[in-house]
Amino acid sequence: MTTHQPAPPASASITVPPVPALVASPRAAVLVHPDGEIEENTPAVLGRKAADLRPLVCHEPATARRVGRESLVCHDLLALYAFVRPARFALPTVAGLAEALGEPRPTDLVEQALALPRLAGLLLEELTTLVRRNQADARTLAFAMARGGWPWGAPVLAALGAHGDSPHGATIARAFRVWERLTEISEHAPEVAAGHLPVSDAEARARLSDLLGGAAEDRPQQADYASAATAAFAPRERKATPHMVLAEAGTGVGKTLGYIAPASVWAEKNDGTVWISTYTRNLQRQLDGELDRLHPDPAEKARRVVIRKGRENYLCLLNLEEAVSRLPGQPAAAIPLGLMARWAMATRDGDLVGGDFPGWLVDILGRGWSLALADRRGECIFSACPHFNRCYIEKAVRRARRAQLVVANHALVLVQAALGGLEDGTLPTRYVFDEGHHLFDAADGAFSAHLSGLETAELRRWLLGAEDGSRTRARGLKARAEELVGDNPRAAEALVEVLHGARVLPGPGWHARLGEAGGRGPTEHFLSAARAQVLARARGQDGPYSLETEVAPPLPALVEAGAALETALNELDQPLARLMTALEQRLDDEASTLDPTNRQRIEGLIRSLERRALLPVRAWRAMCRALQAETPPEYVDWLGIERAYGRDMDVGLHRHWVDPMVPFATALATRAHGLLVTSATLRDGSGDPEADWQAAERRTGAVHVPERVRAAVPSPFDYPAQTRVLVVTDVRKDTMDQVAAAYRELFKASDGGALGLFTAIGRLRAVHERIAADLDAADLPLYAQHVDGIDPATLVDMFRAEENACLLGTDAMRDGVDVPGRSLRLIVFDRVPWPRPDILHKARRAEFGGRAYDDMVTRLRLKQAFGRLVRRADDRGVFVLLDPMMPSRLGGAFPEGVVMERVGLAEAIAAVRETM
Incomplete structure (x- = not known):
């Protein structure tokens, strides 16, 4: 002491x-x-x-x-x-x-x-x-x-x-009441259609030179890349035939500024908007920073560049007002609401996820006082909201209509495409999809359907409002639509029928009723039958993990319940369609007298009814009908029970496209004029160049587009001189004591600067538990996703800030993490990241080439992980795989000239120590 x-x-x-x-x-x-x-x-x-x-x-x-x-x-x-x-x-x-x-x-x-x-x-x-x-x-x-x-x-x-x-x-x-002090949205005349002038190579190269500045080093690969990207901005010559460019740019090429150059030139020349889409929030944030080069003046940048995310990412002022209204009865709530009020007055754009809202503040306040104040249930009442003209979301939406560059994410772009367009029904004509290797996964999520307990109960709540007596503004469709229906008897009757039809969906407490009693109503009966089939056939029922089983052949009880549910859903489908028609008719009948605010409210309600209710109900009906026949060949259906922390959380029938790039091409690609899809890892490394490009075209949807251009710009880095790849042959990958010991000794050999990647959360936690104290004793800070309770982006920031820190993570850390310099000099992967052999993968494996498809997916994952290691010309590092079963044919995941060395753990530790 x-x-x-x-x-x-x-x-x-x-x-x-x-x-x-x-x-x-x-x-x-x-x-x-x-x-x-x-x-x-x-x-x-x-x-x-x-x-x-x-x-x-x-x-x-x-x-x-x-x-x-x-x-x-x-x-x-x-x-x-x-x-x-x-x-x-x-x-x-x-x-x-x-x-x-x-x-x-x-x-x-x-x-x-x-x-x-x-x-x-x-x-x-x-x-x-x-x-x-x-x-x-x-x-x-x-x-x-x-x-x-x-x-x-x-x-x-x-x-x-x-x-x-x-x-x-x-x-x-x-x-x-901070909303009273926020500026209101200023109205503008409708935007004119963009022009069609092309971007020349010289213009792209000149803009790139301006962005880099006079003191920048000569980077011919980056200029070549910018030149190749200009093809995506050529004028379209035929309907449904966009100019699609697949451009692979090796790490270090500088693809971000490489595509910003032609995109910004096209937007300026044509008074149009280019949507730049990323898969990860990390890259979205990096792009925001890079665009300071294009617009150093913050005011000019605010006019020309907009960051767009889904509504669920932004603070909802109506939710904040409701929370504030409860302060008299909850004085302790003043603490989190006071911090939220301070942030709301200082924030640039109200973004709660990845913007200027600190991720750690969620840990301090709790999700209920932070992220839950966003519109996470699709309950936005649009222009009926008293804060509509101050709304952060609406400001972003309207600014995006006039911006030159909109930085969005794949999820938002593809969901909007699946629903027919942006909030005003329009679709952009020019896109840049960075992290293009993730387009397949993003489209898979956007174009899927889930007839599950959580999804159907959420729709009931959206239509009927809260039924459990809780204080909430979720008052249901009646409160949102009654005033807009007005005196129209057809609309009023349809509204009543919609509210009646919604009662076929599961009500509060549905999950507890799915046991032997079989639930109440047709949806709960169907979910109970689905649960029974999963429990009768799925493997691993005694474990903590989610369960799934094929639909075919369905149990008779499931077919019967599906037929009854399809009939019941029709009683919701039909009045929804009639209500939308009646509202559209009102817009037509009162075109000369309807005030702009009510017109906007009616249009918003029609869009919400279609997107939130009609489209999913019709998808569910089609899934029910398939139980009586068979699933159409373009889809794969399965039944599943979702579990978390050993508890059943959801149950239902799921439908995905075997090839989600088919609807991607129909809904977005062929409706656009130009698309640039780019990544450092577009192509496979099978050893057959043509097969590798074909795999890239299949994964990006280019195979469904009439014409496409291929471009590849190699990395300027000398990977054989800067990196080593070691496959450890004497660690039993299923013996966690051995795996943990390997991580510990390798991390100590590198003196930190190490990223540990895992194929499962359980394995990560097991290793963390075994090595945390030892690394602490060695003065090596250890951070861990799924353990520290800190969001991944903040963990990466913490890791980047300390040269001797170590970080453990799963998929989120495998891709989109940019840590240049000595802060990342060692990557250790626990085992070969084979795709999970679930029902969906089984269908795609059969469609896309069997074992070759497994190999392609795995090589791309390894390629993405290796890509974290070297981010600039003076970086050096070692990539270690703790899996003696690593096949040589997967070696194409690594750059040309980098040879996999099969060594024992002691040799690997010595090699790491020597390299550092």
Whole structure:
């Protein structure tokens, strides 16, 4: 036990709470008392001691887990940071906060604990510099939060100079009503159609040169790539015959700026919009940063560039208002709502997922007070909402109509294509699909159908509203449509029939009724029969994993229940169609008198009825009919029980396209004028160049497009000189003690900078449990997806910030992770990532080439994982596979000249140590 002189407060108004500071690692913990006394002990011991002391910590959930407690009453510096610096980035670590505040990065646990009160003082001092209006709002929010029990309430109020009487109720309410202070959407005339002028090679190269700047190194591969991409921006010559370019660009080519160059030229020349789509939020965020080169002025960039995501990603102001309205009866809710209000006034665009909303704030507030405030149930009432003209989502939608570049994601783009177009019914004409190797998976999700308990119950809730007495704005279709139906008797009658027909869908408590009783109503009877067939035939029923079985041959009870459900769903299908027709007729009949607001509301309701109700109901009816005949050959159907944490969560009938690129081509590709599909891993590595291109064309949908252009630009990196690939032959991949020991020793040999990849979450957790303490003893920080409770993007940021950190992850870490430099110099993969042999894969395997299809999928996964290793010319690294059964034919996953070396673990450890 030692002592350290505590730092004095910065000024009289700054009072850091006189509580100890606590930091913990998997093996050790430090508690620094206000008088400077330092205690070092095990996490469990100091966790018990600090439990009643409200210590200073950084990231309460992670700290609580490390000291063996479910939660910890404390002063979390991240909560204070979120209040003082809303919508500003900081890593959720002591070192991350120190860096954000311009302080030296503490190294060991003692330095971190000593830093916590100093950082708290700096944040409190910063509050004194807020401008008057911001300071007044912050003071009022802090008062409400203090009254709700916020540990930081008193020191924050002192820093803000709160004196005298407390603010009255109206002032407090106004501070939380942030929507009243947001700017309104400005209206514009309809946009003119884009032109069709092409982009020349010279124009693309010139724009690329401007983006790179005069001091940039000469990168001929990047210019060649930009030239090849221009073909996607040529004018279309025939209907349903777009210019489609498949462009593979090796890592290091610089494809992002390579396609931004011709895309931005085309948008400017033609007064049009190019949609750039990514698969991961990481790349979407990187693209946003790269576009600062195109538009250095933030105001100009805001006009020309828009980031688009699905509605479920944005803060819904109506949800926020409803939460705020409950404050009088829930004073403690002022704490999370105060932090949300601070962020809502500072955010650029209201994006809760991957924007300027810190991912760690979800951990601090809980999902119910953060992500749940988004429109996650499709309940948007559009122009009927009192906040419609201030809505973050609507602002993004309208700005996207006038933008030159829209940065979206595959899920949004393909779902909108599946539903017939954007919110206004239009489709873009020019697309760039980055991370194009994921198009197949994205289309698979967008064009599938699920007749399951969760899906059908959610539709009932959308139509009927909450039926369990809970306080919610989900009042159902009647509340949203009654005013718009007006005096039209046909529409009013159809609305009544829709609400009646919705009762065939499962009601609250449906899951508990699926046992022997068979449930209530036709949908629950069907789900019960589906469950019975799965339990009768599926393998692995005693395990914790999800179950599935083929539909054919169906049990007689399933066929009977399916026929009854199809008939019942017809009683919902028909009135839905009649209601939509009646609303469309009103638009026509009252074209000259209907005010714009009501017209928008009716159009929005028609779109919602089609997308949320009519289309899924018709898909479910078709699936029920197939039970009486057979599944059409273009689809694959199966029955499944979804499990999580050993509990049954959902049950139902699922339908996917065998080749989802067929509907992709119909709904999007052939309706576009030009598409660029690009990636570093488009082609397979089978050894047959033509077969590899054909595989790329099949996976991207190009095979269904009349004309396409192929382009490949090799990486400028010298992979044989910069990398090694080692296959370890003496580790039993199914013996977790051996696998964990291999990870531990390899990570120690590289001195960190290591990414561990896993094919299953259970294997990741098992290894983490076995190696965390040993790596901590070696001063190697270990982060883990599915263990730390931190979102993947933040984990990657934490990993990137420390050269000797290690990170364990699954699929999300295998692709789309960009960590250049020494922070990533070793990748260890637990085993060959073969595709899961489920029913859907079985159908595709039969369609696309049997074992060759398995090999292609696996090579691409290995190729994507290896691609994380070298991100710039001076990177060096080792890729290790802990699977002695790795076939030589999969070696095409690695760059030409990189040879797989089969070695024992001891040799691999020595090779890693030598390379580093």
